[in-house]
Structure formats: structure tokens, C-alpha cells
Amino acid sequence: MKRCSIIIHSVSGNCFIIGSYLKELMEQRSVDARLYRVEDPDLHIWANKQETTNDFYEDILALPVASLSTLLKSDMVILGSPTRFGNITAEMKTFLDTTLPLSKERSLETKFFACFTSCSHSTCEGAHTLNALIYWSQNMGMLHIPYGVHEEIENLDQPVAGIVHLAGKEDSIRPSEQLGQEMEVYADILSAYIQE
Ligand SMILES: Cc1cc2nc3c(=O)[nH]c(=O)nc-3n(C[C@H](O)[C@H](O)[C@H](O)COP(=O)(O)O)c2cc1C
Incomplete structure (x- = not known):
């Protein structure tokens, strides 16, 4: 099976939720999907003062930390970062x-x-974040797979580059069923490149 490494940073848990669901969706599509985190030495401080961080603190810490070898062993890399x-x-x-x-x-x-x-x-600020991540991938000579245009999905508010989630002022609007549909579509597109 081809390997897809999903590497996240998440403070309030939203990128963790998206990354976890994407891992599930890719696994359902016969991909060896793995979820990693980047190091965050301050996360315990946020967990002490912010309920949204506390919700997923242990789950995030339980993830393996991504390294250069994680990238080298992957056929596909998916990065998720807060904006x-x-x-x-x-x-x-x-x-x-x-x-x-x-x-x-x-x-x-x-x-x-x-x-x-x-x-x-x-969404506009989120799109800037996606562009920063894509620019890194271009430096690496990687092949970016966009989310694209999907008129079949009712509420169209995604940039073509990738997925943007809006969490609201308190970071407490968790990824919804709507975003779930968009991620299913994206998982179909992404897995098609590495399914065996
Ligand atoms: C220092 C700082 C700057 C931020 N800047 C933006 C921003 O430019 N636009 C925006 O929509 N949200 C901004 N946010 C909100 C975060 O993107 C939001 O909390 C996000 O949901 C965090 O993802 P996570 O739940 O995975 O940690 C900012 C938050 C912090 C702490």
C-alpha cells in the first residue's frame, strides 16, 4: 500500500479533527494513512487556560512527531496548520x-x-495559509493536488487549493457535516493518485 503522511499542528483541536478524519477517509480508500504532529513546546500552557485545547490535548500529544524520515517514506504528504x-x-x-x-x-x-x-x-486568510504550504511543496518539487471546483456540493465556500475550516471567534465551531462532505470529495481525488 502507498503511504500518506498527514502532519498537523493544532492548538484548539480543529486541525487535529480534520487530520484524523482525513486519515480515516484515506484508509477507507486503501491507502496506508498515518497521522503525525509537529512539536509544540507551549501546548500544555494553552491546555491549562483554554477549554478547546484541553478537549484534545492528550490525543494530540499521543501522535508521533514527524521527522525528515516521515517525509522520505511517504508517497503523499498532507500538511495541516492553523492560520x-x-x-x-x-x-x-x-x-x-x-x-x-x-x-x-x-x-x-x-x-x-x-x-x-x-x-x-x-476563508481568504486561510487561503493565504494554504498558499504558504503549497509554496513549501513547490520548493521541494512536489506535486500539489488541488481540491478544485465542486458544483455538486451545495454550500460552495472552499478555495480550489485545499480545505479551509472556519472555527469562529472561540475556536469552538468544530468541523461540520458540510466540511465532512468536502473532505470525502477531496479524499476521493487524493487517493486516486496513490491507490494500488
Ligand atoms: C496569533 C493568532 C493569529 C491568528 N490569526 C488568524 C487569522 O489571520 N485569521 C483567522 O481567521 N484566524 C486567525 N487565528 C485563529 C486560528 O486560526 C484558529 O484558532 C484556528 O482554528 C486554530 O486551529 P486549531 O484549532 O487546529 O488550533 C489566529 C489565532 C492566533 C492565536
């Missing part, structure tokens, strides 16, 4: 900055790539 001022988080950036040798060696060239984000209120 911070229209960009990825410092923690996701720190992980991506460790990949410089892989870009020089072109070790990830021709592997498939996809991405998602969660933000509070702005």
Missing part, C-alpha cells in the same frame, strides 16, 4: 525549516502534496 495572521504557525514553520537539506537533494521530488487549515473567520 496565524494569514500564514502558517511558527511551530509548523520550524518543522518545515528542517527540510532544507531535502530541497537541496531533491529527495521529495514527484511526491504528492495536499494541505488544509483552520482559522477563525476568514
Whole structure:
């Protein structure tokens, strides 16, 4: 089976929920899907003061930490990061900055790539985050698979680049059935590239 590594950073749990569901969807489509996290040394502080972090704190910590070998062993890499001022988080950036040798060696060239984000209120700001992640994948020579246009889905509010979740001011609007439909469509598209 081809391997798909989903690597997340998540503080309030939304990227964790999306990543977990995507893993499930990819597994249902005969893909060896695995979920990883990037390191976040401050997460315990957030868990102490924010209920949304506390909800998934142990589940997030239980995930294996992604490394360069995670990327090298994957046929497809999916990155999920919260949006911070229209960009990825410092923690996701720190992980991506460790990949410089892989870009020089072109070790990830021709592997498939996809991405998602969660933000509070702005699909537009989320789209900037997706672009930052895609730009990293282009540096690696990876092949980005977009979400695309889907008129069959009723409430059309996704950028073509990937998945954006809107969590609201308190981060407490968890990914919905609507987003679930969009993710199913995206899982169909993504798995088609690596199904055996
Ligand atoms: C420092 C900071 C900056 C943020 N910037 C944005 C932003 O530019 N646009 C937005 O819609 N949400 C913004 N947010 C909200 C987060 O993207 C939101 O909490 C997201 O759901 C977190 O994902 P998670 O639940 O996986 O941690 C920001 C949050 C923080 C803490």
C-alpha cells in the first residue's frame, strides 16, 4: 500500500479533527494513512487556560512527531496548520525549516502534496495559509493536488487549493457535516493518485 503522511499542528483541536478524519477517509480508500504532529513546546500552557485545547490535548500529544524520515517514506504528504495572521504557525514553520537539506537533494521530488487549515473567520486568510504550504511543496518539487471546483456540493465556500475550516471567534465551531462532505470529495481525488 502507498503511504500518506498527514502532519498537523493544532492548538484548539480543529486541525487535529480534520487530520484524523482525513486519515480515516484515506484508509477507507486503501491507502496506508498515518497521522503525525509537529512539536509544540507551549501546548500544555494553552491546555491549562483554554477549554478547546484541553478537549484534545492528550490525543494530540499521543501522535508521533514527524521527522525528515516521515517525509522520505511517504508517497503523499498532507500538511495541516492553523492560520496565524494569514500564514502558517511558527511551530509548523520550524518543522518545515528542517527540510532544507531535502530541497537541496531533491529527495521529495514527484511526491504528492495536499494541505488544509483552520482559522477563525476568514476563508481568504486561510487561503493565504494554504498558499504558504503549497509554496513549501513547490520548493521541494512536489506535486500539489488541488481540491478544485465542486458544483455538486451545495454550500460552495472552499478555495480550489485545499480545505479551509472556519472555527469562529472561540475556536469552538468544530468541523461540520458540510466540511465532512468536502473532505470525502477531496479524499476521493487524493487517493486516486496513490491507490494500488
Ligand atoms: C496569533 C493568532 C493569529 C491568528 N490569526 C488568524 C487569522 O489571520 N485569521 C483567522 O481567521 N484566524 C486567525 N487565528 C485563529 C486560528 O486560526 C484558529 O484558532 C484556528 O482554528 C486554530 O486551529 P486549531 O484549532 O487546529 O488550533 C489566529 C489565532 C492566533 C492565536
